[in-house]
Amino acid sequence: MTAGVLEIRESTEALEAQWLHPLAARSAASLGRLKVENACQIRTDFQRDRDRILHAKAFRRLKHKTQMFIAPMGDHYRTRLTHTLEVAQVSRTIARALRLNEDLTESIALAHDLGHPPFGHTGEHVLNDLSPLGYHHQEQGLRIVTLLEPLNLTREVLDGMEGLTKEKPSFLTLEAQIVDIADRMAYLHHDVEDARRAGIMQDNDLPQAIRTALGANRLERLDCMVTDMVSTSAKNLSEGNPTIALSAETWEAMMALRQWMFDNIYLAPQRMEQTENVRRMLLALYEFYIKHPEALSPNLPATDPLERRILDYISGMTDRFAIEAYKNYLLPQAYRAFSVNMFSGELTQ
Ligand code: MG
Numbered sequence: 042m043t044a045g046v047l048e049i050r051e052s053t054e055a056l057e058a059q060w061l062h063p064l065a066a067r068s069a070a071s072l073g074r075l076k077v078e079n080a081c082q083i084r085t086d087f088q089r090d091r092d093r094i095l096h097a098k099a100f101r102r103l104k105h106k107t108q109m110f111i112a113p114m115g116d117h118y119r120t121r122l123t124h125t126l127e128v129a130q131v132s133r134t135i136a137r138a139l140r141l142n143e144d145l146t147e148s149i150a151l152a153h154d155l156g157h158p159p160f161g162h163t164g165e166h167v168l169n170d171l172s173p174l175g176y177h178h179q180e181q182g183l184r185i186v187t188l189l190e191p192l193n194l195t196r197e198v199l200d201g202m203e204g205l206t207k208e209k210p211s212f213l214t215l216e217a218q219i220v221d222i223a224d225r226m227a228y229l230h231h232d233v234e235d236a237r238r239a240g241i242m243q244d245n246d247l248p249q250a251i252r253t254a255l256g257a258n259r260l261e262r263l264d265c266m267v268t269d270m271v272s273t274s275a276k277n278l279s280e281g282n283p284t285i286a287l288s289a290e291t292w293e294a295m296m297a298l299r300q301w302m303f304d305n306i307y308l309a310p311q312r313m314e315q316t317e318n319v320r321r322m323l324l325a326l327y328e329f330y331i332k333h334p335e336a337l338s339p340n341l342p343a344t345d346p347l348e349r350r351i352l353d354y355i356s357g358m359t360d361r362f363a364i365e366a367y368k369n370y371l372l373p374q375a376y377r378a379f380s381v382n383m384f385s386g387e388l389t390q
Contacts, residue, residue, distance in 0.1 A: 049083045057085070062140040064283050066214045072196035075187075086195050087144035093192040094151045099185045100125075103154065105359030107161035109232045109307075110239065111315055117238060119231050121157050127231055128153065131267060132223040135285075136216060138271045139278065146216040149201030152194070153220055156181030158356035159363040160319045167323045172352050179206040181356055188342070189353060215278075218285035226266045229298050234259050236306045248301060254294030266295060322367045326355055329370050336370070 054069040061067060068085035081089050094100055103122035110118050119127070129150035136146035156178040158164040168176035182202050186192045201217035204210050210221050236242045237259075244258055256262040269291040277284045287295065306312075330337055330351045341350045358366065 050081060050085055053085050053088075057142070060140060061142060062278060064215055064278055065141040066145050066197055066216055068142065068144065072213075074193045074195055075199075076193050078193065085144060087142060087148055087197070090148040090192070090194045090198045091144060091151060093194065094148060094155070094186075094198075097155070097186075097190055097192060099155045099190055099357070100151065102357065102359050103157070105361050106157055106159055107164070107360055108228070109161065109235050111160055111163075111319065111360060115238070118235050121154055121161070124228060124231065125151060125154050128220065128224050128227045131227050131263075132220050134267060135219050135223060135271055135274070139215075139219075139274055139285075141219065142214075142216050145195075145197055145201075145214065146219050148194070148198045149217050149220045150223065152182065152186065152198060152202055153205065153224060154178065154182070155185050155202075156183070156356070159358045159360045160323070163316045163319045164323060164356075167320045168327075168352060168356060171324060171327050172348055174348050174352060176352055176356065177206065178356075179203075181353075184353070185357075189357075215274075215283055215285055222270060222285060222287065225295065225299070226263070226270070229295065229302065230259060230263045230266070232302060232306065233262070233298075236302075241306060241309070241311075246305070247298070251294055251298050251301065254290060255298065262298075266291060322363065323355065325371050326363065326367055327351060330354065333370075 057067050068087045071086045103125055104120055106121035108119040108121050108124045129147050132146045132150040133143050136143045158168055158178065165176060165178050179202065186194055197214055200213045201220060204212040204217055205221065212218050237244065256265045270287050273288045274285045277286060334347055337350055337354050341353050
């Protein structure tokens with residue numbers, strides 16, 4: 042490798058030192074990785090983390106995991122992958138505007154939902170109820186990147202993921218604070234849009250107070266939340282207060298929108314019926330693997346108890362993989378229109 046290439050990472054680190062806000066995380070001053078590695082000649086440590094996450098199998102599986110609608114047939118509905126990409130985009134915009142570390146922000150955003158099971162939060166609640174070990178997607182995300190598909194990420198990225206596991210999220214970096222709030226902004230923004238697309242609601246159904254505070258349509262709402270977060274946080278940082286936040290009024294309106302979404306969309310009766318179907322399916326799969334541990338992936342840590350391996354396996358499934366496994370193992374032959382290779386995920390008719 043030539044000396045010229047070596048200078049690329051070093052000059053990026055020098056640019057960070059010049060350009061970033063004094064409170065930003067600097068890749069040259071990273072807290073490092075659990076296993077020490079040589080630095081990359083081209084990329085900073087945080088850029089390298091982003092690439093590792095993007096290349097992970099758990100990341101690719103997000104494309105067939107529920108965001109709001111289960112295994113949606115429409116091509117325009119969000120999945121857990123497009124949600125993740127929207128969180129990353131919103132987070133990067135905010136990080137760049139505040140002169141914080143965009144690469145670290147992006148890495149945390151791309152990793153923040155890696156541990157999501159099939160069927161979104163419904164799947165999460167069912168697995169948590171079923172398993173004596175309990176189940177939370179944020180903890181599972183950490184388990185994936187440290188054990189199941191070890192990526193040896195920097196401590197800053199792990200902290201961004203770990204901070205979300207706490208009842209009251211807390212983080213080492215401002216970059217992780219951005220992702221925590223941008224996640225909520227992104228899902229409220231796009232879940233309203235998807236519910237509208239599905240004909241479940243219209244913009245005008247939202248209470249007037251929310252429309253006045255945040256805007257009348259999706260573009261206005263996202264712009265309002267992002268602009269407010271940038272200006273409120275910039276003011277905090279200029280006063281030496283290391284807190285990323287929305288103004289009290291916008292935060293309140295966002296929480297009101299969240300509550301409205303729970304009352305009218307997330308917990309609506311039509312969705313509750315789906316929830317019951319998911320519960321039955323995951324329960325049947327869970328019981329099946331208790332009786333047939335040989336059907337689990339051989340790649341799971343053999344020293345782990347069976348309950349843990351089942352949890353790792355089922356939570357790693359995409360919606361369609363879980364549905365196909367259910368059809369394959371638990372329905373009579375006549376109902377099996379497709380079969381799935383349990384290890385490659387390939388579907389064949
Ligand atoms: Mg999320």
